[in-house]
Amino acid sequence: MKFRGILLVGAALASGAAAACNRTFLVDATDKYVAAQAEGKPATLTAITADNLNYTESDKTVDITTGVLAQPMKIDHNRSIHDTTLCATFTELIVTDPAKPYVIATRMVFTNDKASLIETIATKPGDWAFNATGYLHWNSLENWDPIPADKRDTRAVIQAAGDAYFNRFDNASYAVPFGTPCARLEGGAYTDPRGAGGNTCSLGLPSTIVVTNRRYVVDEEMGAVSIFLGFPGLDRSVPQEPMPDSHLFRVEGGKIRYIHTVSAKALERSPVVRFWMGTTPVYLFGGPKHYQAIFASRDLTYNGIMLQIGFPKLWRMTREEIQRFANDKSGHKETPLPGTEHVPPQQRYWATKYHVLYDFLSRKHHIKPIVDEFARQFSRDVVEKFPLGQWTTLSIDELTRRDFTRCAITTLFGPKILELNPDFLDAFWYFDSYASVLVYGFPRWMYPQPFRASDRFLDRIEKYVEAGLKDFDWNGPDVDAQWEPHFGTRITRELTKWLTDAGFQRKSVAGALGTLVFGQNSNTIPVVSWMLMELNKDPQLLSAVRAEVADAFVTDPLTGARTLDTQKVAALPLLQSLFTEILRLRVSMVIMRVADRPMTINGVDVPRGALVHAYSRIAQTDEATWGSPEHPADQFWPERHIKYVEERDPETGTLRKRREFAMAASPACFFPFGGGVPMCPGRHFAKNEIFTMVAILVDRFEMEFVRWTNPDGSPSDRPAESDQRFSGIGSLPPTVT
Ligand code: HEM
The missing domain is CATH 1.10.630.10 (Cytochrome P450)
Structure with a gap:
C-alpha cells in the first residue's frame, strides 16, 4: 500500500540590520518578523531581539524555538502598523493553507533597538468563529491605504476611539465614535456580510464587561490602533479571568471604520461563548452537561x-x-402536534x-x-x-x-x-x-x-x-x-x-x-x-x-x-x-x-x-x-x-x-x-x-x-494530516495539497 503525504513549503529568509526607533527601523523589524514566521526560523530574528526577550503566546511565556514562530507557513496576507512613540509594532497575519490555517496577531515592543517583548495570539481551527479564508476575504474588501498627510488624526484621537469602544463594554450609554460604514471582523464572521454599508460595529456589544491590561500600538499614518487586552466574561466558568484578545481599529476622521478581532483559546476553555454571525447571536456550548441539554431539548x-x-x-x-x-x-412525528391536526398529510413536509x-x-x-x-x-x-x-x-x-x-x-x-x-x-x-x-x-x-x-x-x-x-x-x-x-x-x-x-x-x-x-x-x-x-x-x-x-x-x-x-x-x-x-x-x-x-x-x-x-x-x-x-x-x-x-x-x-x-x-x-x-x-x-x-x-x-x-506521486517526508478545510462540516480527509 502506498500513502499520500504533504509537502513542506518554505519561504525566503529576510536579511538586514536594525537602526534607531524610527519608522524605517520598525518597518524593517516587522518585515523580518513576517519573513521569520514564513520560514519558521525564529533564529533569523536574533539581530533584533534582546537577550532577555520575553516571547509569549496567548499570554503565556513560550520557548521561541518551539512555538508558532518555529512553524513554517505560507502567509497569504500581512499587515503591520508602527508606533514610533512607543517603539512598538503590531502585525496581522493570515494563513489559509488548508493543512494548517492561522490568523495571528503579534505585538512587538522595542527597547534600545532590540525587541524586549514579542506577544502573539495565534488562532487556528477550534478557536471561536475561526475561518482564515473568511478573514482573508473580508480583509481584502477593506481599504487600509495610508491616510493622506492632511487628513491624519492625532494619536490621541485614534487611541481614544479604540478606548471608547472598550469603555462602552461596561457602560451601554458610553458614546463610541462609530463611522458609517463600520464593520467588525471576528474570527471569519463579518458584521456586514451583504456590504449594506451601515454602522454594523455597534451590533451586539456587551454592557457588563470590564476589559483589563490594555496595551497599545498607534500608527497615525495608517489611522490605526491595536489594543491587546484581557477580555473577561468569555469564559463563564471563570467569569473574572481575562482571556487573551487583540483588537485592531481603523480610524478615519476620528471615526471607527473597521475592527478586527483575534481571540484565542476561548472555545477550548469556555463552557459558553457568545458571538455574532451577522446580526444573529450564536451561543457556543462546551462540556457534557451542556451537550446533554442541547441534544435533549425540544426547543x-x-x-x-x-x-x-x-x-x-x-x-x-x-x-x-x-x-x-x-x-x-405539525412536527416530525406520525401524529401531528396538538393544534395542527388539520394539516393534510401531503403538507406534513417535516414528518x-x-x-x-x-x-x-x-x-x-x-x-x-x-x-x-x-x-x-x-x-x-x-x-x-x-x-x-x-x-x-x-x-x-x-x-x-x-x-x-x-x-x-x-x-x-x-x-x-x-x-x-x-x-x-x-x-x-x-x-x-x-x-x-x-x-x-x-x-x-x-x-x-x-x-x-x-x-x-x-x-x-x-x-x-x-x-x-x-x-x-x-x-x-x-x-x-x-x-x-x-x-x-x-x-x-x-x-x-x-x-x-x-x-x-x-x-x-x-x-x-x-x-x-x-x-x-x-x-x-x-x-x-x-x-x-x-x-x-x-x-x-x-x-x-x-x-x-x-x-x-x-x-x-x-x-x-x-x-x-x-x-x-x-x-x-x-x-x-x-x-x-x-x-x-x-x-x-x-x-x-x-x-x-x-x-x-x-x-x-x-x-x-x-x-x-x-x-x-x-x-x-x-x-x-x-x-x-x-x-x-x-x-x-x-x-x-x-x-x-x-x-x-x-x-x-x-x-x-x-x-x-x-x-x-x-x-x-x-x-x-x-x-x-x-x-x-x-x-x-x-x-x-x-x-x-x-x-x-x-x-x-x-x-x-x-x-x-505527494499528490503527484513523488515521495514525501511527512505523513498525511487532517485537511482543515473540512473543519466544522464532517470527517477531515488526509490532505493531499
Ligand atoms: C462517518 C460517517 C458519518 C458521519 C460522521 C456523519 C455525521 C452526521 C452528522 C453530525 C449529521 C447531523 C446530525 C445532527 O445535527 O445532530 C448528519 C446528518 C445526516 N447524515 Fe450523516 N454521517 C455519516 C455517515 C452518513 C451516511 C453513510 C449517510 C447516508 C447513507 C448519512 C446521511 C446523513 C443525512 C441524510 C443527514 C441529514 C439528516 C436530515 O436532514 O435530517 N450520513 N450526519
Missing part, C-alpha cells in the same frame, strides 16, 4: 438549520419550496422527510439488505480486481476515493447513476472540495465557484432522476424491493418519489439525493482511509485486527467460499475501538440548532432565533475527558476504548483475557454523528459499510506501508 431545532442552510445551499430549493417547509408546524430518511436508512430490516448488497459488490468489484499471490502498490487515497466510493454509490443509488454519468465521481469530489464554502460561505454573486461545482454535480443527478422517472416501473414488483438496478436502495427511490409527487422541481430532488451522496461518502471515505493508514503503519495492530476479524467470516463447507457476517463484524471490540478513535480524532462537526423560543440552557438565557453550537472536536479532544498519562487526548491510540476482562476458558480452565469495547469517556462527549432527534440517520449504515470494507481487506490481503507521497 432547539435542526429544522431551522435546514431552512437557513440545508435547503437553500444543499438541496438547492426555491424560496417557495422552503416556505412550504417553514409553514408546516415525511423524517420518515423517509430515518426509516429507510436507520431501521435494521432496511439496512441489513443494503449492507449485505454492499459486501457482495465490494467483494466482487473491488477486491477481486487484485490478483492474489502478488504485491501491488496502491495509493490509499486513490483506492478509497475511486474504487470504494464507486462501490458505495452503486450500492445506495444503483449502477445507473454512474452508467449515465461516467464522470460522476469527479463531479462529486469536485463538489465535495467546495462543500464547506457552499455551506458557510458567500452568496453566489460574490463567490460563484461552489455553486458551479454544485450545479455540475446536481445536473448529473437530475439526469439519473429523469431516467428513473421515465424507465422505472412505478407500479411494478420492484417498487418496494430492498434493492433494484435503477435506484438501488429504497431510500433513494422513496426520496425521489416523495419530492416528485409533492411537485418539487427536479433540481431540488437532485439536491436531496446529492446531499445523501455527500453525507454518505464525504464522511465515510476519509474515515476508512484513516483506518487503513493506521493499520498499515502498525503491523501489530493489523495482525490483531486480522485475528479478530477472522471470527466474523463464515466458510461454506461445500464451496469453501468465505462470506462476511456483517452483523458479527460490527460487534468486534478492537475494530470498534479503532473506529471510535478515528471518529474521535478525525471528525470535526459543528452541531447547530436554532432556539425556537426564548429558553434557558443550564442557567444561560438564549433568546428566540439564536443559534446554538456544539463543536465535536472540542468535546472529543478534551484532555481532561479523554487523556491518560501515557496517551494524551490528541494522540491516536487504538486501544483507548478497550477494557480487558479476565475469564476462565471453559475447556482448559486457565485464566485468559478478553477484550471488551468500552468508550473511554462519557458518550456525552462523543458526538461525531450529532445527537438527539436529528442525529445522523446514516450512522448504522456508515459503521457497517466501513467495517465491511476493512474486514474484507484485512482478511484477504497482506498489507505493507511503502511511503508517504
Whole structure:
C-alpha cells in the first residue's frame, strides 16, 4: 500500500540590520518578523531581539524555538502598523493553507533597538468563529491605504476611539465614535456580510464587561490602533479571568471604520461563548452537561438549520419550496402536534422527510439488505480486481476515493447513476472540495465557484432522476424491493418519489439525493482511509485486527467460499475501538440548532432565533475527558476504548483475557454523528459499510506501508494530516495539497 503525504513549503529568509526607533527601523523589524514566521526560523530574528526577550503566546511565556514562530507557513496576507512613540509594532497575519490555517496577531515592543517583548495570539481551527479564508476575504474588501498627510488624526484621537469602544463594554450609554460604514471582523464572521454599508460595529456589544491590561500600538499614518487586552466574561466558568484578545481599529476622521478581532483559546476553555454571525447571536456550548441539554431539548431545532442552510445551499430549493417547509408546524412525528391536526398529510413536509430518511436508512430490516448488497459488490468489484499471490502498490487515497466510493454509490443509488454519468465521481469530489464554502460561505454573486461545482454535480443527478422517472416501473414488483438496478436502495427511490409527487422541481430532488451522496461518502471515505493508514503503519495492530476479524467470516463447507457476517463484524471490540478513535480524532462537526423560543440552557438565557453550537472536536479532544498519562487526548491510540476482562476458558480452565469495547469517556462527549432527534440517520449504515470494507481487506490481503507521497506521486517526508478545510462540516480527509 502506498500513502499520500504533504509537502513542506518554505519561504525566503529576510536579511538586514536594525537602526534607531524610527519608522524605517520598525518597518524593517516587522518585515523580518513576517519573513521569520514564513520560514519558521525564529533564529533569523536574533539581530533584533534582546537577550532577555520575553516571547509569549496567548499570554503565556513560550520557548521561541518551539512555538508558532518555529512553524513554517505560507502567509497569504500581512499587515503591520508602527508606533514610533512607543517603539512598538503590531502585525496581522493570515494563513489559509488548508493543512494548517492561522490568523495571528503579534505585538512587538522595542527597547534600545532590540525587541524586549514579542506577544502573539495565534488562532487556528477550534478557536471561536475561526475561518482564515473568511478573514482573508473580508480583509481584502477593506481599504487600509495610508491616510493622506492632511487628513491624519492625532494619536490621541485614534487611541481614544479604540478606548471608547472598550469603555462602552461596561457602560451601554458610553458614546463610541462609530463611522458609517463600520464593520467588525471576528474570527471569519463579518458584521456586514451583504456590504449594506451601515454602522454594523455597534451590533451586539456587551454592557457588563470590564476589559483589563490594555496595551497599545498607534500608527497615525495608517489611522490605526491595536489594543491587546484581557477580555473577561468569555469564559463563564471563570467569569473574572481575562482571556487573551487583540483588537485592531481603523480610524478615519476620528471615526471607527473597521475592527478586527483575534481571540484565542476561548472555545477550548469556555463552557459558553457568545458571538455574532451577522446580526444573529450564536451561543457556543462546551462540556457534557451542556451537550446533554442541547441534544435533549425540544426547543432547539435542526429544522431551522435546514431552512437557513440545508435547503437553500444543499438541496438547492426555491424560496417557495422552503416556505412550504417553514409553514408546516405539525412536527416530525406520525401524529401531528396538538393544534395542527388539520394539516393534510401531503403538507406534513417535516414528518415525511423524517420518515423517509430515518426509516429507510436507520431501521435494521432496511439496512441489513443494503449492507449485505454492499459486501457482495465490494467483494466482487473491488477486491477481486487484485490478483492474489502478488504485491501491488496502491495509493490509499486513490483506492478509497475511486474504487470504494464507486462501490458505495452503486450500492445506495444503483449502477445507473454512474452508467449515465461516467464522470460522476469527479463531479462529486469536485463538489465535495467546495462543500464547506457552499455551506458557510458567500452568496453566489460574490463567490460563484461552489455553486458551479454544485450545479455540475446536481445536473448529473437530475439526469439519473429523469431516467428513473421515465424507465422505472412505478407500479411494478420492484417498487418496494430492498434493492433494484435503477435506484438501488429504497431510500433513494422513496426520496425521489416523495419530492416528485409533492411537485418539487427536479433540481431540488437532485439536491436531496446529492446531499445523501455527500453525507454518505464525504464522511465515510476519509474515515476508512484513516483506518487503513493506521493499520498499515502498525503491523501489530493489523495482525490483531486480522485475528479478530477472522471470527466474523463464515466458510461454506461445500464451496469453501468465505462470506462476511456483517452483523458479527460490527460487534468486534478492537475494530470498534479503532473506529471510535478515528471518529474521535478525525471528525470535526459543528452541531447547530436554532432556539425556537426564548429558553434557558443550564442557567444561560438564549433568546428566540439564536443559534446554538456544539463543536465535536472540542468535546472529543478534551484532555481532561479523554487523556491518560501515557496517551494524551490528541494522540491516536487504538486501544483507548478497550477494557480487558479476565475469564476462565471453559475447556482448559486457565485464566485468559478478553477484550471488551468500552468508550473511554462519557458518550456525552462523543458526538461525531450529532445527537438527539436529528442525529445522523446514516450512522448504522456508515459503521457497517466501513467495517465491511476493512474486514474484507484485512482478511484477504497482506498489507505493507511503502511511503508517504505527494499528490503527484513523488515521495514525501511527512505523513498525511487532517485537511482543515473540512473543519466544522464532517470527517477531515488526509490532505493531499
Ligand atoms: C462517518 C460517517 C458519518 C458521519 C460522521 C456523519 C455525521 C452526521 C452528522 C453530525 C449529521 C447531523 C446530525 C445532527 O445535527 O445532530 C448528519 C446528518 C445526516 N447524515 Fe450523516 N454521517 C455519516 C455517515 C452518513 C451516511 C453513510 C449517510 C447516508 C447513507 C448519512 C446521511 C446523513 C443525512 C441524510 C443527514 C441529514 C439528516 C436530515 O436532514 O435530517 N450520513 N450526519
